[in-house]
Structures are given as C-alpha cells and as structure tokens.
Amino acid sequence: MTYDASAREERGAVAESASDRTFWGRLSSWAPYQWLATFATASPRRQFLILAVFPILWVLTQHLGPMLQMLRVSLTDAYPVAPGVEQHFTFDNYLSFFGDSIFWMPFFRTLIFAGVFTFCTLIITYPVAYFLARHVSPKNRMLLLLLLLIPFWVGEIVRTYAIMILLGNTGAVNMVLRFFGLIDRPIPFMYTSFSMGVGIVYLTALYMLLPLYSALEKLPKSMNEAAADLGAGAWTRFRRITLPMTLEGISSGCTLVFLISTGFYATPVLLGGPSTTVFAETIAGFFHVAGDQWPTGAAFAVIMFLAALLITAAFQRLMNALRKGDTK
Amino acid sequence: MTRHNRILLSCVYWAFVAYVFVPLILMVMMGFKDSKFIGFPIKSWTLDWYTGVFADTETLAAFGYSVAIAVLSTVISVIVGTWIAVLLEGRKFWGRAVIFGMTVLPALIPGIISAIAFRIYARYLGIEPGMGAIVWSHAVHNVPFVVLVVMARLSTLPKSQIEAARDLGADPLIAFLRITFPYLVPAIMGASIFCLLLSFDDFVRSFFLGGYEPTLPVLIFAKLKSGMSPEINAIATVALVLTAVIGVWAERFTRRMNKDS
Numbered sequence: 001m002t003y004d005a006s007a008r009e010e011r012g013a014v015a016e017s018a019s020d021r022t023f024w025g026r027l028s029s030w031a032p033y034q035w036l037a038t039f040a041t042a043s044p045r046r047q048f049l050i051l052a053v054f055p056i057l058w059v060l061t062q063h064l065g066p067m068l069q070m071l072r073v074s075l076t077d078a079y080p081v082a083p084g085v086e087q088h089f090t091f092d093n094y095l096s097f098f099g100d101s102i103f104w105m106p107f108f109r110t111l112i113f114a115g116v117f118t119f120c121t122l123i124i125t126y127p128v129a130y131f132l133a134r135h136v137s138p139k140n141r142m143l144l145l146l147l148l149l150i151p152f153w154v155g156e157i158v159r160t161y162a163i164m165i166l167l168g169n170t171g172a173v174n175m176v177l178r179f180f181g182l183i184d185r186p187i188p189f190m191y192t193s194f195s196m197g198v199g200i201v202y203l204t205a206l207y208m209l210l211p212l213y214s215a216l217e218k219l220p221k222s223m224n225e226a227a228a229d230l231g232a233g234a235w236t237r238f239r240r241i242t243l244p245m246t247l248e249g250i251s252s253g254c255t256l257v258f259l260i261s262t263g264f265y266a267t268p269v270l271l272g273g274p275s276t277t278v279f280a281e282t283i284a285g286f287f288h289v290a291g292d293q294w295p296t297g298a299a300f301a302v303i304m305f306l307a308a309l310l311i312t313a314a315f316q317r318l319m320n321a322l323r324k325g326d327t328k
Numbered sequence: 329m330t331r332h333n334r335i336l337l338s339c340v341y342w343a344f345v346a347y348v349f350v351p352l353i354l355m356v357m358m359g360f361k362d363s364k365f366i367g368f369p370i371k372s373w374t375l376d377w378y379t380g381v382f383a384d385t386e387t388l389a390a391f392g393y394s395v396a397i398a399v400l401s402t403v404i405s406v407i408v409g410t411w412i413a414v415l416l417e418g419r420k421f422w423g424r425a426v427i428f429g430m431t432v433l434p435a436l437i438p439g440i441i442s443a444i445a446f447r448i449y450a451r452y453l454g455i456e457p458g459m460g461a462i463v464w465s466h467a468v469h470n471v472p473f474v475v476l477v478v479m480a481r482l483s484t485l486p487k488s489q490i491e492a493a494r495d496l497g498a499d500p501l502i503a504f505l506r507i508t509f510p511y512l513v514p515a516i517m518g519a520s521i522f523c524l525l526l527s528f529d530d531f532v533r534s535f536f537l538g539g540y541e542p543t544l545p546v547l548i549f550a551k552l553k554s555g556m557s558p559e560i561n562a563i564a565t566v567a568l569v570l571t572a573v574i575g576v577w578a579e580r581f582t583r584r585m586n587k588d589s
Contacts, residue, residue, distance in 0.1 A: 041500060051414070
C-alpha cells in the first residue's frame with residue numbers, strides 16, 4: 001500500500017482537465033503541493049517517519065516527561081534552585097516519609113479507604129449492571145443506561161456539594177429521620193469517613209458500572225440455562241458461571257476505581273474531617289507553602305503512584321490466577 | 329424464583345437511580361430557598377439567587393474563563409489525539425506497544441499526582457501558572473480519550489475505500505482528507521464534547537496550575553470553603569444544567585451519526 005509517485009505523473013496529463021474543477025483537483029495539481037507530496041511519499045520509510053515523529057515526540061515529552069521530571073525533582077534537595085545554591089542528589093525526601101506518622105498515617109489511610117470504597121462501589125453497582133444486562137430488553141437497556149449517565153456529566157465539585165447538602169446536620173437525610181421521629185438530634189454524618197465514602201462512591205460508580213455492564217452483556221444466556229437444566233440452583237449458577245465469567249470486568253472496574261479514588265483531592269477536603277486526612281491533602285500541603293518543599297511533595301507523589309500501581313498490579317495478577325483456576 | 333429476582337433487582341436499580349439523582353435534585357431545590365441558611369425544610373422560595381448569579385461579574389468571568397480553557401484544550405487534544413490514533417491503528421512497528429502504553433498513561437495517573445506532575449513540569453518548561461498552563465494540562469490529560477475513541481472508529485473503516493481512492497490517483501494525504509477524515513467525524517465530534525466536559529468540570533489540575541483567576545469549579549470550591557450558601561447552589565445549578573444538556577445532546581448526536589454511516 002505504498003504510494004508510487006511515478007504512476008501519478010503518467011496519469012497526470014489525462015486527469016488534469018477533469019480534476020481541475022474541484023478543490024481537491026486544484027490542490028493536487030498545485031505545484032508546491034505536488035512537490036511536497038512527492039517529497040513526503042518518496043519512500044514508505046519516509047512516509048512513516050513523517051507520520052510518526054510528532055506523535056512519538058509528543059508522547060515522550062508531554063505524557064512521560066512530567067512523570068520523569070517529578071521523579072528527578074524528588075531526588076534533589078532543593079527545587080526550584082535558588083541562585084548561588086548547589087543542587088544535590090539525595091534520598092532524604094523519601095526517608096522523611098518513614099520518619100513521621102503524620103506522613104505515613106494518611107498514606108495508609110488513603111490506601112485502605114480506596115480499597116474499601118472500591119469494594120463498596122463493586123457491591124453497589126454489580127446488581128445494577130446485572131439487572132441492566134440480564135433482565136432488561138435490549139430496546140430499553142440503552143435508555144435505562146443513559147438515565148444513569150446523565151448525572152455523571154456533572155463535575156466533581158458540584159456533585160460533592162450535592163452530597164454535603166444530603167448529609168449535613170440540616171440536610172435531607174437528617175430531616176427525613178427527624179420527620180419520622182426516629183431521632184431527636186441530627187446524626188453528624190458530615191466530616192467523617194462515612195460522608196467521604198458516600199461522596200467517593202457517588203463519583204466513581206460509573207467507572208465500575210460500565211466495565212461490569214459490558215462483561216455481563218457478553219455472557220451468553222445459554223450457559224445459565226444449560227446449568228439450570230442440569231439442576232444447578234440460582235446461587236450455584238451465579239458462583240460457578242456468572243461470577244467467574246465477569247472477573248475480567250470486575251478486575252478492570254476495580255483497578256480504575258481504585259486509581260481514581262486514591263487521586264481525589266477536593267472531595268476529601270470538603271467531605272472529610274481532621275481524622276480522615278488523606279495523602280492527597282498531605283502532598284498538596286507541600287505545594288501551597290513556599291517552593292522549597294517541592295522535592296518532598298514530589299517524592300510523596302512518587303511513593304503514592306508506585307504504591308497504587310503495585311496494588312493494582314498485584315490485584316490483577318490475583319484476578320488472572322482466579323480466572324485460570326476456574327477454567328481448569 | 330426468577331420473577332422474584334427480577335423484581336428485587338429492579339428495586340435495586342431504581343434505588344441506585346435515586347442515589348444518583350436525589351442529591352442533585354436537592355441541590356437544585358436549595359438554590360431556590362428564600363434564606364441565607366442552607367438546610368431543610370424550605371419554607372419559602374425565591375429566584376433572587378439566580379438573578380444574583382447573572383449579575384455577578386466574578387462568576388460570569390469564571391464561567392467565560394472555563395469555557396475558553398475548555399475550547400482551546402479540546403482543539404489541541406483532538407488534533408494530537410487523532411494524529412496518534414492514525415499512527416497506532418492497524419500499523420505494526422517496533423515499539424508500538426510502548427507508545428500505546430505511554431499514550432494512555434495520563435488517563436491512568438490519579439488526579440492529585442497528575443496535577444503535581446504538571447505543576448512541576450510547567451515550572452521546568454517555564455510556563456507561568458495561569459490560563460496557558462491549565463489549557464496545556466487539560467489538553468495532555470484528555471489526549472488518551474480522543475485516541476481511544478478515534479482508534480475504535482478507525483478500526484471499522486473499510487480498507488477497500490482507501491485502496492480505491494489510491495487506485496484512482498489520490499496521494500496518502502488526499503486519501504486521508506477525503507476518505508478517512510469524513511469517516512472519523514462522528515468519533516471526533518463525540519471525543520470533542522467529552523473533552524469539553526472533562527475540561528469544564530476539571531478541578532484538581534485547574535486548582536494547582538491556575539493563577540489568580542479562578543475557573544468555575546475552583547470558584548465554587550473557594551466559596552464552599554468559606555461557607556455554604558444558596559448562591560453556590562445557583563451557580564452550581566447553572567453549571568449542572570449546561571453540562572448535563574450538552575452531555576445528553578452529544579450522546580444522542582453521536583448515536584445518530586453512528587447509525588447513519
């Protein structure tokens with residue numbers, strides 16, 4: 001499929017008069033364009049290079065560059081470098097993480113919270129995805145799915161605020177409970193790990209729902225019917241067929257939600273309290289004060305990223321092992 | 329048994345719909361409350377908060393600022409993303425998997441880490457915090473979504489059409505502009521709207537890369553930190569209606585375009 005410049009010239013004389021009238025015809029017979037096209041398509045190799053150079057440069061400098069620069073800054077003792085000061089290579093930023101519980105407490109809290117919230121999201125959205133994929137006619141399916149997508153077009157901050165109004169001391173939940181006489185003073189939902197959980201599940205549910213839905217939709221109905229004919233009960237069918245067959249969807253949904261939940265900053269700030277400080281707030285703290293704390297902040301961000309990657313990689317290996325074990 | 333299951337599951341579904349919609353509906357309602365104090369019950373109603381929003385130059389400026397950032401970053405993301413997709417789809421070359429991995433990287437980095445990395449890199453490149461920095465970070469962050477959408481569409485393009493065009497004397501660029509590009513338009517439109525909304529709603533990157541001028545989410549965040557007020561509800565509702573309407577319209581639009589072609 002390479003373009004042959006010489007064939008074009010032979011045909012040129014015949015095609016000229018007909019193609020002259022259109023914009024494309026005029027463009028392709030315009031001398032500078034012809035020169036450019038001949039130059040660019042002289043060989044398949046050159047053609048590929050012209051196509052590939054910009055994307056590869058972009059990906060290296062814009063996608064990988066920021067992460068590498070963060071890594072580099074995390075290994076220095078001063079950034080930005082003040083005039084007259086020498087920059088040294090050091091591991092101190094990483095060591096300081098282990099030195100103080102004010103640093104590693106939020107770190108482990110973030111990972112535990114993210115794990116728990118991911119699990120909650122899975123438990124909440126699995127039946128919803130199951131219902132959509134298995135019990136709704138294909139015609140209504142799209143409609144019911146789209147209904148769920150609408151709120152997810154709304155931004156993070158707006159949705160966090162909506163949860164604040166729902167759970168506040170004078171919020172809707174407390175009002176309803178009071179109205180029915182179940183409580184006489186408001187339950188303090190807000191600024192706890194509970195309110196944070198409600199908010200984060202609210203923000204991430206879609207990222208779990210869609211992979212689960214597409215996994216469940218692919219599952220052939222006949223398998224369940226065959227199992228039922230052979231006398232398997234509903235629970236057995238779910239445990240032995242549906243669950244193993246959707247492990248891939250579960251695995252990608254959980255990975256996505258876990259990574260997203262570790263990265264939330266505004267939601268924990270607005271919905272959490274002093275006892276629920278997450279690592280994102282710790283990291284952000286280094287960037288709000290004077291610039292000389294940047295290396296520490298960068299080191300902490302690297303630690304957080306590596307931890308999140310390791311956990312999701314381990315999780316995916318586990319899921320793969322489970323999947324292989326089941327097919328045996 | 330199956331019947332019971334079905335009823336139970338449909339209850340779960342509608343409970344989930346309630347969980348997803350009720351907070352937003354309550355938030356919209358609170359914007360009409362005739363009192364400075366956020367909370368239920370709402371005894372009297374007013375439109376004052378909304379008229380306030382449209383008279384407040386700070387909010388309107390933030391709104392315009394957010395829209396401008398969204399449009400500029402989307403243009404960059406779409407051009408770069410389409411280019412990368414054309415390179416990666418259906419082509420085998422050494423290092424392709426690595427390039428693909430790096431392409432989707434920005435979409436997988438947790439929000440705060442991505443914001444910090446961009447903050448550090450912007451300083452390294454000498455970009456001052458402000459509009460340029462925000463546009464750049466949003467553009468880079470949104471590229472993977474464009475690439476994935478365009479690649480999916482590109483994989484369904486019948487190769488015979490390109491071959492026919494080439495047989496008729498079109499060079500690769502003209503074949504791209506006249507065959508491939510028109511075929512990609514629905515995907516590009518869908519991806520653009522997705523990018524616009526992602527950028528418009530983004531908080532964490534705008535917060536860390538912004539200068540003194542706030543984008544709309546940053547403004548709402550700043551106001552929230554100094555206390556809840558129905559004024560915030562009114563601002564948030566305007567943003568909500570706008571994003572939801574654009575989102576739903578885009579969904580319908582792209583589905584219709586996909587059906588037509």
